[in-house]
Amino acid sequence: MTYFYWSTLLLCASACLPTTAQTLPAHGLAATYYNGENFEEAVVERIDAQLDFEWHSRPPATGISKEHFSVCWTGFLEAPATGLYILHLTVDDGVRVWIGNRLLLESWRNQYVTDGQVRVRLEAGKVYALRVEYYQNALESRLVLGWERPDVSMEDFFSGRPIFEPIPTRYLWTALPVPPSEVREAGTPVPPAALAARPLPVAKPAALGSGGPGWIVPKAPARAVVPPDTLPVRLDGLAQLTKGQRLTLPNLYFTQSTADLLPSSRPTLNALARRLREQPAMRLEIAGHTDNVGEAALNLRLSRQRARVVRQYLVQQGIDSVRLAARGYGGTRPVADNRDPQQRPRNRRVEVVRQ
Structure with missing residues (x-):
């Protein structure tokens, strides 16, 4: 009877404890792994901390074959500084990258390990919708999405420290890191579950651009999700x-x-x-x-x-x-x-x- 009394009392007390009004979303990107090169069979959903993968000839996740698979990552990218970023991609085989719901890089074809890059202007404190699609045909499989930030100092440049790095986890979000009421403009990524139902776009012919041979680099700027500066902070x-x-x-x-x-x-x-x-x-x-x-x-x-x-x-x-x-x-x-x-x-x- 005593045990029952105290257990009940503790449960009631815990129910009365205040909860936090808002929890920040997880860092990283929401990932859906599919069997099939065209997102045919969704098997695994998880959060990946960053896009820095070298699977060699191994399956990327439990239940996924080591060849002929595809992945979609969705989330948001936070810019830590204002200026021109150089986005770097290393891929084997195909990849497409959207920022702000606009296709920024595309190399959707079978290929050996290939590097590409594109410049994009981002503004500090703004959050951009991000979607990356990838497929693997056969043999080796690799995907790295990195950047070179505009605020790299000359000290860093001459120190020998690497300037290019995979985009760190702390700048990637699985969902908007601000409440919906604080967003003036939203570019929401396509949910991974919707990919299986939509037709894939036809791969465009290879073109020359800042991304190099085989990379299509559209010129349209990215759209930003901008947290407004209207909260009641007066100082x-x-x-x-x-x-x-x-x-x-x-x-x-x-x-x-x-x-x-x-x-x-x-x-x-x-x-x-x-x-x-x-x-x-x-x-x-x-x-x-x-x-x-x-x-x-x-x-x-x-x-x-x-x-x-x-x-x-x-x-x-x-x-x-x-x-x-x-x-x-x-x-x-x-x-x-x-x-x-x-x-x-x-x-x-x-x-x-x-x-």
């Missing part, structure tokens, strides 16, 4: 700051232990950019801070990286870089007691300091 206290005073930026979120901004941070940063445009004489230090958990050196580096990412975002919004300085202080300037787990998160913050 009213910024205008009243005097020299040396600071303001903690609210609702600024990063992936844990990284400097990767989450999409939910954009309204705050867009509001900050708006304020800076309204006050062209204002100069700010962007100061990153952490708590004291972990190694001090790593915390210092992380705080610097986060401050630089915020600065970079503002520069991409048109703010003169001369007006912005980015510095990291690690855990050396706490505003709350690090010994109290309830207070410690306040120390993980990014501030702006009037210069």
Whole structure:
């Protein structure tokens, strides 16, 4: 009786706990694997972290044959910087790539390992519908979709570090990373389940273009899914700051232990950019801070990286870089007691300091 009483009480209590209003979708792309080169038999549905596959002569998934199969990936691509991206494709055999529901690259034919590329302009903070279709005929099978970002520094260029990389998982989303009410324009990918019912387009003859022989590169620009800058973030206290005073930026979120901004941070940063445009004489230090958990050196580096990412975002919004300085202080300037787990998160913050 006692066990039953306490079990019932716990169940009732858990039912009353608040739930989060919104959960961000998963990173990666939704994939459907088919037996048959023309999407005949859907067998496996899963989420793939990124498009970087070299299956050799092995089946790509359980229940899929090692030859004569096809795959469709759908989702959304987030642009971390504004400018011209070079998209790289390595494929064996056929592939088609849509961005913003427009065919951007096509090489739909049997072929040995082939490389192609195309340039496309994307804007920072915008999310683009992405669909990739692939088929394998026989022998080796390979598919890599990567990019070369426009914000590669000369230091990176001459350091020997690779400039081209498979598109990282953190910039790929299985669904829109913003609520539908926050989307002004949506280019929704065709659901994988609908592919089996639709006729495949006839492969066009090979043409020369920036993608190289055998690659068709349409010239039309991609359409973007644009999160609007209309959320109620005002930063009213910024205008009243005097020299040396600071303001903690609210609702600024990063992936844990990284400097990767989450999409939910954009309204705050867009509001900050708006304020800076309204006050062209204002100069700010962007100061990153952490708590004291972990190694001090790593915390210092992380705080610097986060401050630089915020600065970079503002520069991409048109703010003169001369007006912005980015510095990291690690855990050396706490505003709350690090010994109290309830207070410690306040120390993980990014501030702006009037210069």
